[in-house]
Amino acid sequence: MNQTHREDIDLVTLLAKSIRALRRNLVLILSCLGVTIALAIWLWSSSPRVYESRMLIYSSILTESYCLELADNLNALVRDGNYPILAQRLGITEKQAAAIRKVTMRGALETVPEEDRLAIIVTVRIKDNGVLPDLQRGIINYIAQNEFVKVRVEERKRAYEELIARVAEEIEKLEAVKQRIAQGTGSSSGSMVLMNPSDAYVRTVELLERKLGLEERLRLVSGVQLVEGFTPLNKPVSPKLAVLLASGLIAGIILAAVIIGLRYAWVLAQRDE
Structure with missing residues (x-):
């Protein structure tokens, strides 16, 4: 009984010390949170908006795995920043190519075998919806003019x-x-x-x-046929303010904890001297 009572007292004492420490460092904690949240808001406001759109195509020639390889080739050029080659392959301008963030292709019916997935969903993430018409023609021509596709056709x-x-x-x-x-x-x-x-x-x-x-x-018989083209959407998919605010909140708490820990270590070092 006495042991349990002492444990309760220890918990209360620890809680009281935590509250006192929080009150002593309240200004520091709020300052860190303010800085990191403000930084998150600044990142959200200054980052370019990225939009997503989908296109549905039909191909009796291409398999889903081959479409994935074609998309990976385009994404490699995007990551490398090689916009002249990307523009050449898609038949668009370098400025339009620079607006592309990501291209994905997958079978529309994932429950059927790969060789029967004749409908392909092409998803693009771009910084400007104005490039969608030219990008749509460019992707279709990029697939249709592929040597493998032309031979198979x-x-x-x-x-x-x-x-x-x-x-x-x-x-x-x-x-x-x-x-x-x-x-x-x-x-x-x-x-x-x-x-x-x-x-x-x-x-x-x-x-x-x-x-x-x-x-x-x-x-x-053709390399690719358009079923439904890209539709511009006004709501961006990134950056997401909620994600940035949550990240800023966590970063602020971590920053405050680090500063408090360093301050406490400094005090202990001064006492030892």
């Missing part, structure tokens, strides 16, 4: 053209069969053609549908 086009030609040839053969059936001849070059007229009609429709589908895919 040409290969895909040739593949579809060959398939369309083969399907068209099959349709012509079926049309010839249908004509012979209609004329009442069931043989061609000595061989019997055993086919029900309705089956020939159904098969022809199927091949026509397949041909139309392949022609549509051929028309859509």
Whole structure:
């Protein structure tokens, strides 16, 4: 019982000493907080505003991992401050390139396998919303003019053209069969053609549908297609005043604690002398 009572007294004594120390250094603590918070406000007011915008593109050629590599290449130029090369690759001016802070690309549907993520979300952080129209065209051209993309596009086009030609040839053969059936001849070059007229009609429709589908895919083959462009947003994503104020508050407390600790160490050193 006495032990517990003594511990309570020690805690009260410690609390009282802490309050007295706080009162003695109140001006110092408030001064440190004022300086660091003022510095945080100055940083917020003087830092350039950074805005974020998103663009949705479609590509049957690119995978998400390849898009990530393209974005990393652009970000490397941004970090290096190599705005002439960045401007050259995106087809924009050096001033516009200097407004870019970050470019990210990711698949729109993360729940499907990577090879099926045909929709890509391009997110940019910039210091000026006025560069968005030119930046949008620049990013699309940067992707479309990539050598890997151009080769893949040409290969895909040739593949579809060959398939369309083969399907068209099959349709012509079926049309010839249908004509012979209609004329009442069931043989061609000595061989019997055993086919029900309705089956020939159904098969022809199927091949026509397949041909139309392949022609549509051929028309859509491209390195990248714009689904929805960048939309300028007036609310900046950084700097954030709340984060800077919290950082300033913590920095002020740490600064005050360091000064109080140094002052206390100085007093002890003077006593030892």
